[in-house]
Amino acid sequence: MPFPRTTTAALYTIGTTGVIDRFTNENLAGKLxxxxxxxxxxxxxxxxxPFGSCWYVKIDRHCLALRKQELACILIK
Known part of the structure; x- marks a missing residue:
């Protein structure tokens, strides 16, 4: 089975990078x-x-803390 073209950012592991393709949730997309x-x-x-509810990400040159549900609505290619 081929690897999907876009994947949710929440499935990524620490240290991986990708390019943001689109968002799956309109409400959270507005906030993002x-x-x-x-x-x-x-x-x-x-x-x-430590408890897994928040992820620290670097987007371009900015560091942000995103909740797991916010990160899950970001599709990465």
Missing amino acids: LDIGVRPGSRLSIIRKS
């Missing part, structure tokens, strides 16, 4: 666009919080 998360930006997973 407001804080500067845009399709075409490069996303890197830096680390996750």
